[in-house]
Amino acid sequence: LFMFDETRINRLQIENDEQKLSVALIYIDNFDEALSSIEEVRRSLLVALIDRKINKYMSSYDGLVKKLEKDKYLVLLKKKYLKDLSENRFGLLEDVKTVNIGNEMSVTLSIGVGVEAGSYLKNYEYARTSIDLALGRGGDQAVVKTPENITYYGGKSQMSEKNTRVKARVKAHALREIIEGADKIIVMGHKMPDVDAFGSAVGVSRAAKSFGKKVHIVVNELTTSIRPIYETMMNSGEYDDDLILNSMQALEAVDPHTALIVVDVNRPSRTECADLISRCKTIVVLDHHRQGSERIDSATLSYIEPYASSASEMVAEILQYISEDIKLKPIEADALYSGMMVDTNNFLSKTGVRTFEAAAYLRRNGADVTRVRKLFRTDMDAYRARTDAVRNFEVFENKYAISLFEGDGIDSPTVIGAQAANELLNINGIKASFVLTDYNNMIYISARSIDEVNVQIIMERLGGGGHLNIAGAQLENVGLADARNLLMETLENMQKEGAI
Structure with a gap:
């Protein structure tokens, strides 16, 4: 029997692994906006304080910081310190928010890390x-990528609107x-399309038609939410019978010169096909959901803007720049306006200056608030079902x-x-709030918040996604009771971790 002491070899292997280089990029999300909010003479002081915060924080982990541009930094640090950064949930994200000189x-x-x-x-x-x-998820967070997985930290704050067009x-x-x-142009949204997906698709189709495509x-x-718009369009006699295709028909229609636009x-x-x-x-x-x-x-071409209220808002903006000859039909303006109303909960959430400017553009093109409101009316059974869902809720934590x-x-x-x-x-x-819906042998979770809880990162734990205050997930092979328990367990774990 021979015994070998491999303690030293194992220790050296661990040390060698810990010494490996990890690379981080740090971007200031709202550099121009923050500078413009203070007096010009104090701007250099704000920049200096931000630089000092970043350098001091990273030097505590033996990190080398190099400023690349006015709002971008490159950081090199050893892999062993990533564990401390992760356990600290990248405290720099919150620490830098304390910089305030008026x-x-x-x-x-935003922090991006690559390792291993x-x-x-x-x-x-x-x-x-x-x-x-x-950045695609709205900033104010850290993302760590390894060959095996991607981990997210932060993302708790409300996104600030970008005013530049x-x-x-x-x-x-x-x-x-x-x-x-x-x-040829094929426009596609997500499965079980809502008014925003259909409305933005209709807006893009008008742009393509204006170029003779x-x-x-x-x-x-055809969900109940889009059926009224669809029926109004097709009954008008102004649209081709083959405007709307299913997946099989769309695949047959594709040729080498077809462009696909996903909205x-x-x-x-999650796409239709x-x-x-x-x-x-x-x-x-073209999308407004966080990546x-x-x-x-x-x-x-990828235009993903988490700051936008809806895909319909983005398309309404694009229509104003893509050509001066585009004239929306009233039903098309109604469809885009409806998409904005749904995703902003009647302009109560995620609305900014650009949201109302897009709405004003649609009103000028014939969108009618009364017609749109009639589109949202539901039948008696659906209304009763909604009141039952509201009445039968429970409060957790x-x-x-x-x-x-x-x-x-x-x-629907x-x-x-x-x-x-x-x-x-x-x-x-x-x-x-979380509403779990049992439909077609699948559990659909609708998650909503106002501004205090990031429901997106909660839904991501369950395989879904969305926005900070509007998100969802789908669970297969699980019943309502088990899905409820899984949701509660996820909420408990994330609270213990400090993730929410």
């Missing part, structure tokens, strides 16, 4: 991917070139409202679940 807006950061990639260059590429994800104008011109270069919109299921979704698995993404060479993504790990990587809803026998029960979740927020003391 600036009306708190400074927020096998080479310095690959780690930097991971850091670039991570920072893109952090430069990006919208640039994207509109790029979209125009793509449309002009294609023979053949357009199709992919819709597999109101950026995850391939994921196969279209692999079949089309030219792909455009997650799953995304459409092959997009020719004294601040979360959870309701279980049986969707059998109701058209997920829409009713989302409406019920919105109404539960009107109760004093409720910081977030």
